[in-house]
Amino acid sequence: MFNFNIGVLGHVDSGKTSLSKALSVIASTAAFDKNPQSKERGITLDLGFSSFTVDAPEHIRTVQPDIKKIQCTLVDCPGHASLIRTIIGGAQIIDLILLVVDVTKGIQTQTAECLVIGEITCQHLIIVLNKIDLLEENKRMTSIEKMTKKLKQALKTTAFPDPPIVPVSAFSKENETLGIPDLLNTISESIFSPVRNVNGPFLFAIDHCFAIKGKGTVLTGTVLQGSIKVDDVIELPGLGTSKKVKSMQMFKQSVTSATSGDRLGICVTQFDPKLIERGIACTSGLASYAYCAVISAKKIKYFKGEISSKAKFHITIGYETLLATITCFSTSSHSNSFNFADHFQYSAVLSGEENYSHYLLLEFEKPVLVIDGCKVIGSKLDLDILGNNCRIAFWGILLSYSKDKDYKPKYLSNLNVYKHKTKTGTVERLASDNTVIVKGLFKKETDLSYFMNLNVTLSTGETGVIESSFGQSGKVKVYVKDGLKEETLSLLKRNSSNACEKTVITVTLLFKKFVFNNGVKNVQ
Known part of the structure; x- marks a missing residue:
């Protein structure tokens, strides 16, 4: 068995959590809106996790005959506009996206933003056309066909020009006849064997943390790279401390080891769980605090505003989002590596000119934990959440950064950006x-x-x-x-x-x- 991570994304009230419940058999500690505020407000406020298993499809068994079952872990991401930073954090651990669309409303603002996040973080997408039980039965097929045609037209110019579109009712008692089996079949057909970095240093994305009296503190999350076993010592760089692994579980089953891609609960020696809301655990020395960074830069075509030098943007790295002042620069060279010896032309705004390599300098308002080569997303989260605006502005790969608080004379002075x-x-x-x-x-x-x-x-x-x-x-x-x-x-x-x-x-x-x-x- 191997673990396959499926992100469930979409606009608020599109039925993501109901869909996860309909698909899942085993619920993890954070599944299905157990957060009291989630129940009170009727919306998902945090990442939720649940799982189900399917028989390994033939195209997997042909290549990996030892694989009999696939564990599908569902990552239920909040759809509310104000929680987009949580969505961005969650999207970085997924292999396949289920983009949930309310059949009565079509693509909405956060649907489009989730699509953008998908383009940045994932290469595989299934559209789930949900709430078909709300359509009049005698007009249901006609309405589904109309919405399917609209979606296909809208997706033509995206990174997912022709994804599977599956109509379902996640909330109906008639799931057997309203699409859930079809969706499970489509998911099974879409499963692939992800490329996992098993041999790299251990890196673990923490999404929840809680204490068990007499046992220790449990970190739940996803292994992003490397492997781990009981009795290993892992670093919690956000706390500046290291902890010994006492025990581990995968969906209530005790395990002694885990590798890249696995959904895992790690019990370590006791500490106050309130100190970590989200973050990372890793091999000692893998993560560093950065005061400024250089990233490659690609503008999101749906972002209507200017990405201009000296402006502030919300920068998401891993599970953390913070403000940074940006400086745009570029070069006509198309080298695959960033070289401080090169000369770069300062730009007033980030352009999408294809004949140039584009970069951004990010000067963070406070130091942020980074991993070499990680993805970085820039947003304008202060834009009106009710407006019809895509707030995700750019994305890139971390190329270089400074660990020095006094980075201006020691780091920036070596960056040959000219006007x-x-x-x-x-x-x-x-x-x-x-x-x-x-x-x-x-x-x-x-x-x-x-x-x-x-x-x-x-x-x-x-x-x-x-x-x-x-x-x-x-x-x-x-x-x-x-x-x-x-x-x-x-x-x-x-x-x-x-x-x-x-x-x-x-x-x-x-x-x-x-x-x-x-x-x-x-x-x-």
């Missing part, structure tokens, strides 16, 4: 056949050492080099290697003899100014 700058001055007079004195290009207080030997262009066509300063007022000498043109020389000589009718010759300097390191010489 194109232009300065313009005028030729004041001729110094020799190869040299002119230029004024107005720099201010008196400018440190001219950053501009020495940079090229400038005269409006008469010559290219020169800033050779040295001239006097104390910001003037410079510009040397033209090939000599000034005869026409330019004549013009400057006339200017010197006729103060009333001077012809202005402009001098233009184009250069790259580094954003994060004022101590580096400007380049062209």
